[in-house]
Each structure stands twice: as structure tokens, then as C-alpha cells.
Amino acid sequence: MNRQRWLILIYRLPREPSGPRVAVWRKLKALGALYLQDGVVALPGEAVTREQLEWLQVQIREAQGEATLWKAQPNTAGENTALVATFQSSREEAYRALIAQAERIQRKVALGGSNALPEELSKLEREFRLERRRDYFRSPLRKEAAAALKAARRAVRQTDSTDGISVRSSG
Amino acid sequence: MLWATREGCHVDRTGCIWLIKRFIDPEGTFSFFADPGEAPEEAELFDVAGARLSHHGEDCSFETFLKEYSLKDPVLEEIAEIIHDADLMDEKYGRPESEGLDVIIRGMQLVLPDDYALTRAADSIFDGLYAYLSREVP
Numbered sequence: 001m002n003r004q005r006w007l008i009l010i011y012r013l014p015r016e017p018s019g020p021r022v023a024v025w026r027k028l029k030a031l032g033a034l035y036l037q038d039g040v041v042a043l044p045g046e047a048v049t050r051e052q053l054e055w056l057q058v059q060i061r062e063a064q065g066e067a068t069l070w071k072a073q074p075n076t077a078g079e080n081t082a083l084v085a086t087f088q089s090s091r092e093e094a095y096r097a098l099i100a101q102a103e104r105i106q107r108k109v110a111l112g113g114s115n116a117l118p119e120e121l122s123k124l125e126r127e128f129r130l131e132r133r134r135d136y137f138r139s140p141l142r143k144e145a146a147a148a149l150k151a152a153r154r155a156v157r158q159t160d161s162t163d164g165i166s167v168r169s170s171g
Numbered sequence: 172m173l174w175a176t177r178e179g180c181h182v183d184r185t186g187c188i189w190l191i192k193r194f195i196d197p198e199g200t201f202s203f204f205a206d207p208g209e210a211p212e213e214a215e216l217f218d219v220a221g222a223r224l225s226h227h228g229e230d231c232s233f234e235t236f237l238k239e240y241s242l243k244d245p246v247l248e249e250i251a252e253i254i255h256d257a258d259l260m261d262e263k264y265g266r267p268e269s270e271g272l273d274v275i276i277r278g279m280q281l282v283l284p285d286d287y288a289l290t291r292a293a294d295s296i297f298d299g300l301y302a303y304l305s306r307e308v309p
Contacts, residue, residue, distance in 0.1 A: 030260055047179050055259075058220045062228065129270070 004080055005045035008072045009053050012039050013065035020063035027056060032134030034086060042083065044136045045071060088139045094131045095141035098124055102148035109155040117156050125149055172196050175214035178203040180286050182276050183258040184218045185293035186233045186250065192294065193301075194247070195240055203286045231258045246304045250297065272296075 009028075013021045031052055033041040043049040053069055060067040074080040101124055105117055128149055135142055174191055176184050180203070191199050204210045207219055217224035218232040224239060225232050233254045237247055256262060256269035257276075276293060283289045 027259075027261065048181075051179075051181070052260075054220055055226050058226055126270075 004073075004084065006072045006074070006083070007043050007045045007049055007053055008036075008070040009033075009041050009043075009056065009067060010039060010070070011041075011057075011060050011065060011067035013060060013063060020059070020065070024056060024060060024063075027052075030130075030134070032087070032091070032136065034083070034090065042072075044087075046136070049136075084137050088137050091131060091135045091137075091139040092141050094127075095139060095145040098128055098131065098145045099141070099148040102145075102152040105152045106155045109152075109159050113156070113159040117159075121149070121152055121156055125153070172199050173202060173211060173214040174199050175202040175204060175210045175216050176218045177207075178205055178286055179280070180289055180293075181258070181280070182254050182272055183231045183233055185276060185290050186254045186297060187217055187224075187236055188290045189294050189297040190233065190236055190242075190247070193298075194242060194244075195236070201287075201290070229259075229263070231255045233258075245308045246301055249304050249308055250300055253300070268300075272300075 011024070013024065015021075028035075028041055031043060031049065033043045035041050043053065057067040057069050074083060102121075105121055105124070108114065108117060128145055131145075132142060174188070174196070176187070180188070188201060202211055202214055207216070210216055210219075215224070216222040217236070219225055224235055227235050230238070231251075231254060234251045236242070237251055252264035253266045253268045253272060256264050256266045257273040260273075275296065276289075279289055279292055283292060
């Protein structure tokens with residue numbers, strides 16, 4: 001099997017001010033990067049991740065830090081598999097939370113619902129899209145999360161149509 | 172004038188190229204390179220690490236262009252917010268359009284043969300965005 005190419009960012013930022021440190025950390029988190037250890041992060045090598053890490057490198061240097069960016073390959077297939085698995089499981093946690101929240105919305109609908117539900121659900125749907133974007137290895141739970149959100153959306157739409165003018169659901 | 176940037180354009184670079192064509196240098200020509208070392212000597216580089224017209228501080232390149240060329244158009248400023256959010260994914264301006272624009276340009280990247288075709292197609296998107304926002308922005 002062809003081994004995955006990775007990008008490794010090694011960086012150090014001054015302890016103070018904390019602003020740039022937090023900004024970099026937040027950005028890496030949003031990208032779904034994995035901290036191998038303090039100041040060392042891994043992401044799968046793709047056009048998008050590469051570009052984002054290059055800008056982070058610039059940002060870190062502008063904040064008087066040091067950053068080097070590497071293309072890398074784990075030494076063994078086993079290490080590679082372990083890394084992929086870690087990436088997948090970090091997304092799975094997020095998917096599991098989304099599924100639980102979607103089911104909670106469905107239960108609330110069953111109990112009569114509330115006006116806040118559509119907005120709550122839209123927030124979850126957005127979170128799902130962000131999660132999916134950084135789910136580089138297609139965690140198995142992605143499908144399940146998508147289905148849970150669809151079911152919640154159907155439920156919320158149905159209460160919408162029953163408490164106003166009656167609209168026949170087209171399913 | 173010859174303008175050069177990295178190949179594989181996404182929102183920020185397609186947006187900058189549209190901005191150059193419409194507001195800065197209508198006669199400009201463009202070149203795309205894989206490595207900055209291959210850039211033509213005489214070209215003005217943009218959206219390349221270390222260039223004048225690139226990311227600075229929190230700004231994406233499109234925002235830097237607006238500042239460097241003192242373009243004070245409120246519609247362009249709105250487009251800059253959308254491009255910023257799509258490019259840096261930091262929700263700085265909370266622009267919902269950015270999510271759609273990001274997906275559309277990524278998708279066009281997948282189906283169009285090269286950056287020339289991509290930026291030509293993206294021009295229409297930014298023209299449309301500009302026309303629409305012109306009606307909305309006070």
C-alpha cells in the first residue's frame with residue numbers, strides 16, 4: 001500500500017504575548033491537526049493543508065517565533081496506520097457528540113418542541129460540515145452523523161408545518 | 172504588467188486576480204508557478220510568503236491589496252470579508268457566504284483544467300458577487 005504523505009510543522013513561539021500562541025493553536029485545531037508533542041503537529045499532505053500550514057509558518061515568524069515545515073513519511077507502515085487511526089478517532093468523538101445532540105433534538109420535538117430548535121439544529125449542521133472538512137480519513141461515523149442530522153431536520157420541519165398552516169409532508 | 176502567483180488557486184488568489192483585472196491593471200497578464208524559484212524575474216509576486224502583496228498579520232492577500240492600493244470601496248471591503256473567512260477559516264467576520272464560495276471554488280478546481288480556466292470562470296462569480304453586494308451595501 002502506498003504510504004500517506006504527511007506535513008509536519010515544528011514551531012516555537014515566545015511565551016508572551018499569548019495572543020499569537022492562542023491564534024496558532026486555534027487555527028491548528030480548526031484544521032484538525034494532531035499534536036505529536038509540544039510544538040510539533042502533523043496533518044495529511046494535501047494542497048489545502050499545505051497552504052494553510054505555509055501561512056501559519058509566516059504568521060509564526062512574524063510573531064518572532066520559529067517554524068519549519070516538513071514533508072514526511074513514517075518509517076514503518078505500522079506507524080502510519082496508527083497515525084491514521086488517531087486522526088479518525090479524534091473526529092469520531094466529534095461525530096458522536098453531534099449524533100447525541102441530533103437525537104436530543106429529535107426527543108425534544110417528540111415532547112412538543114420549541115422555537116429554538118431550528119436554530120439549534122442549524123448550528124449542529126454547520127458544525128458537521130466543519131467536522132467533515134477536517135475528517136481527512138473518512139471516519140466511519142461520518143455517515144451515521146449525517147443520517148442523525150437528516151432525521152432531526154425532518155422532525156423539526158414536521159413540527160413547523162403542524163403548528164402553522166397545515167402542510168402535507170412530501171417525505 | 173506581469174503578475175505571478177503559486178499554481179492551484181483558491182479563493183484568495185482567484186479573488187486577487189479578479190481585483191487586479193477590474194481595479195488595478197486591466198491589461199495585466201498572469202503566470203502561475205509551482206515553486207517561487209521558477210517565477211519570472213520581472214513579475215510582481217502576490218499571495219506568496221514574504222511578498223509585499225501577501226498575507227500580513229491577520230490579513231489575507233486580498234485585504235492587503237485593498238490596503239496597498241488604497242481601494243476604499245465598501246463593496247470590495249465586503250468581498251474582502253467573505254474571502255478572508257473562506258481563506259483563513261477563522262470566522263473573523265462571520266460571513267455565511269464564505270462557506271459556499273469555498274466549496275464552489277474548490278469544486279471548480281476539480282473540474283477545470285488549469286489556473287487560467289479557473290480564474291476566468293471565477294471572474295464571473297466575483298463580478299456577480301460585486302453586482303449583488305452593490306445593491307445591498309449602503
